[in-house]
Amino acid sequence: MTLYEAELVVDRRHLAADGVLALTLRHPLGEELPVWEPGAHIDVVLGPGLERQYSLCGDPTDRHAWRVAVLREPDGRGGSAYVHGQLAAGGKVRVRGPRNHFALRPSPRYLFVAGGIGITPILPMLAAAEAAGARWTLLYGGRTRDSMAFTEELKRYGDRVRLAPQDESGLLDLDSLLATPQPDTLVYCCGPGPLLDAVEERCARWPAGSLHVERFQPRAKEAGKGQGEGEAAADTEFEVVLERSGHTLTVPADVSVLDTVRAAGVEVLFSCTEGTCGTCETDVLDGTPDHRDSVLDDEERQAGETMLICVSRCHGKRLVLDL
Incomplete structure (x- = not known):
């Protein structure tokens, strides 16, 4: 799939909360931007080796503007510091996308849970649920009221x-919201890892497919354990066949599929290398992936039709990829 890629201009920037900067991006020639749906994100290239993913949090019906919001992270890897400190109104950034691994599925009722900057993908979902006539509620937590965007x-x-706000009411009361499975209800949650873990634990008794989460950081896991169904494969050597380019490569035990493919001179899009952004998602033509990402849901993992080649490996000795 060919993704839209263009240089956009920062039309407006304003503080959406303490430490949260909202940016409105437009095409410099006023051209329309691609259609997107709630839950989508874009890749933003801030400089050499500085590429980040931000959820679109504006109005999907506005074809001339994309809005993102960036949390200032003092201990981050440089992306938020650049956005907050150097990316001024009128500045330009290269963007790619949109992609959506957190799509809002039709349902008569939703429970939304957001923590901190996790409100960004949820925000357009509320408008979509409202437009569809669905019943919904949102539980939104943050460190303080002033730190909570929008x-x-x-x-x-x-x-x-x-x-x-945590300083007023403590941790989110997830038990009263999620302890009892509710019929015909989907749960959507985005925020820090501990919140998502807590929500997953409470939704374990809900019907399969009820919970949908989006992670900004990799899911915590034990060494050698994957995120797919059953036991993960050990980090052993296996073969990967690149169907379109005609390569058959050996993936060493201590090297990722992504690095092996790139070392063979095959171009592939990638960004986070942590299994969280979905940029390197690749179609699987044969073989069983050992999913170790934090993007695909249980249904997608069981289907085994795609994999995130930056972190995922192989159950068995051979994979055939559409590369």
């Missing part, structure tokens, strides 16, 4: 939105 925009939804 609270002014959320006021229009009234008491369907419950704000829970």
Whole structure:
């Protein structure tokens, strides 16, 4: 699939909360931007070796503007510092996308849970659920009320939105929200890893497919353990066949599929190398992937039709990829 790629201009930047900067991006010639749906994100190239993924949090019906929001992370890897400190209004950035591994599926009822900057993909979902006539509620937590982005925009939804700043009310009360499975209800959650882990634990008794999460950081796991069904394969050598380019390569035990493919001179898009952004997702033509990513859901892992080649490996001795 060929993704849209263009240099966009920062039309507007404003603080959405303490430490959260919202950017509105437009095409410098006023051209329309690609259609996107709630849950989508874009790759933003901030400089050499500095590429980040940000959720689109504006209005999907506005074909001339994309909005993202960036949390200032003092201990981050440089992306947020660049956006907050150097990317001024009128500046340009190269973007690629959109991609969507967190799509909003149709349902008569939703429970949304957001923590901190995790509100960004949830925000357009609320508008979509509202437009579809679905029933929904949002539980939104953050360190302090001032650190929680877009609270002014959320006021229009009234008491369907419950704000829970930690310094006022403690940790989110997930038990009252999720302890009892609810029929015909989908749960969407985005935020820091501990929140997602807690939500997953409470939704373990819900019907399969009820919970959908998006992670900004890799899922914590034991060494050698994957994220697919059953036991993960050990880190052993296996063969990968690149169907389109005609290569048959050996993937060493201590080297990723991505690095092996790139070393053979085959171009492939990638970004995070941690299994969180989905940029390197590749079609699997034969073989069984050992999924170790934090992107694909259980249904996608069981299907085994794609894999994230930056972290995932092989159950068995051979994979055939559409590369």
